[in-house]
Amino acid sequence: MTANPLADDITQAAACLGGDGLLAGEVQGFAARPQQQEMAAAVEQALTDASTLIVEAGTGTGKTYAYLVPALLSGKKIIISTGTRHLQDQLFHRDLPTVRSALGVPLKAALLKGxxxxxxxxxxxxxxxxxxxxxxxxxxxxxxxxxxxxxxxxxxxxxxxxxxxxxxxxxxxxxxxxxxxxxxxxxxxxxxxxKARREAQDADLVVINHHLLCADMALKEEGFGELLPGAEAFIIDEAHQLPETASRFFGMALSSRQLLELAQDAINEYVGETGELDGLPDVARELEKATREFRLEMGQGEQRAPWSRLDGNPALTEAREALKTALADLAIQLEPLSERSRGLDNCYQRALRVQTLLAQTTEQPPADYIHWFETWRQSFRINLTPLDVSENFNSQRHALPDCWVFTSATLSVNDSFSHFAHKLGLEDATTLQLDSPFDYANNALFYVPKGMPEPSSPDYTRHMLDETEAIIEAARGRTFVLFTSYRAMNLARERLRDSCQFPLLVQGDAPRNELLERFRELGNAVLLGTSSFWEGVDVRGEALSCVIIDKLPFASPGDPVWQARIDAMKEGGGNPFMDEQLPHAVITLKQGVGRLIRDMNDRGVLVICDPRLLGKRYGRVFLNSLPDMGRTRDLDDVVKFFHASDALSL
Structure with a gap:
């Protein structure tokens, strides 16, 4: 990989984002940011050269405008992929119209989802x-x-x-x-x-999401068929999410939902076509019954484990044979009926595909795939996930136009992009790392409590909550407490429900957006959350003045996908901790830390309770990857910081 040199002369895109540029006249309160201009120049260069660029743009850089401005000025047909549907909507309905209006570009845009x-x-x-x-x-x-x-x-x-x-x-x-x-x-x-596909075909710029991008790369025809080859450039926002999304779509899965929907659709199509309630419906109901019995033999409750834990279970083997028989019987019933209607033919073709999928996912998996399963109260999914998607993704990428821009606030680890680049086979990319323009040194304080036990200690969460209660009191609420497990979050709920004098909001009690809206409105709330609150959450102002993180976010070694990757790296002579587990944890931590300062005027305290941050040699990698801010191990400094912040806001 090569570093991107800072252009000597300001580019057209960078000029548009200057203090007297076109965006300043369109966006109220716009302030020019050198980091944003530098990113815009780099994206403009990549679009001109048809090259691959990786950009880490620290929180507050304004990366959306930094890639939209050169994209719109380029005159190329561009696909922009975001991490979620919510970000798609925000980009298409809010950010894109603003930039298009400021530049005065007569550009035709389309929004396309799965x-x-x-x-x-x-x-x-x-x-x-x-x-x-x-x-x-x-x-x-x-x-x-x-x-x-x-x-x-x-x-x-x-x-x-x-x-x-x-x-x-x-x-x-x-x-x-x-x-x-x-x-x-x-x-x-x-x-x-x-209609959405036709609009996307005719558009100059199309906004999609990573699920759609990977689904079409994996030839699952979720979105738009020939749209990908028709683009001249791809811009991937929230790119840190892409490797995990790609691993799902380049794999295979069979779910109870697929089986039950097939049975129900076959009944509906048959009854609608013939008006008869017997015959095929009876066979389809046998498939429903066999699916539920198969789920029953997989064990109770929610599970996420290697398929080997179940394989060889005589009762499950018997249930699988019954499921295979029920599927075959349905296919036999549908075959002579398939000529009667498109709906019945569709069900017949699905039955054949699901038969093949059942064999693939419950018998010997292909080489280099992770074979695992998930269960919920009444449903299941059996998965085949590739160990490595870099070769798959890279071959797909090279079959498409050469210009690719990957950007996120969290792509580097210890000032290196090698972990992210290796995941997607991007070792030849130009890279650019831009620090946040926010004044962390003066507006944020980083506190690591003294005397915490090792995270493996049975008393760890109790000690962590002792610290948390004192900090919440000093912050007068206004706190996110981010956990690495549901167990710890639920322990915190039980304790803080009675002891916390501020409004307590807990993940799962309401939809995420509703919890966030209530958090903003209350102004003094405490929110407890796990993984879904570590990223993609934007609360500006005093309502969020403190972020407490219970542990360094290492992935659970008991997770079947992680364990398989670790085992494969060990067999290949690699170092799974340094090459996989640590980089992943660093990027996740950076996402959580990024919730704290969301605006130029924000002030706040970051608390990481895990003593490994300072006690283990690898802790330095985490520290080197975080913004430069004042550090303390004295709770009194935290109290003084909040008092000073409150005085400034008066």
């Missing part, structure tokens, strides 16, 4: 005609969807924000690649997915 985000007319009407929903709430949600279906132009289910993202109704009114009827659907001419 098909599960769009209303399917055929599924909606089939579900309404069935009249078989679990409860009144689902029935009410179905009628809300039906009423909205006559008004929406895009069919994007995000428009119906009053129905939760995980509501049971959504899979009943959206399609998958498996149950989509394609051009033979009666609603094909009004299909929202096809």
């Amino acid at each position: 098909r599960a985000n769009y209303l399917c007319h055929q599924r909606l009407h089939m579900t309404r005609s069935e009249g078989r929903l679990g409860d009144r709430r689902q029935a009410n949600q179905l009628e809300q969807v039906f009423d909205w279906s006559g008004r929406t132009a895009s069919g994007d289910i995000a428009e119906l924000s009053n129905i939760p993202e995980d509501a049971f109704i959504w899979p009943r009114v959206t399609s998958t690649t498996e149950n989509c009827l394609g051009s033979e659907c009666d609603w094909f001419s009004d299909c929202h997915v096809m």
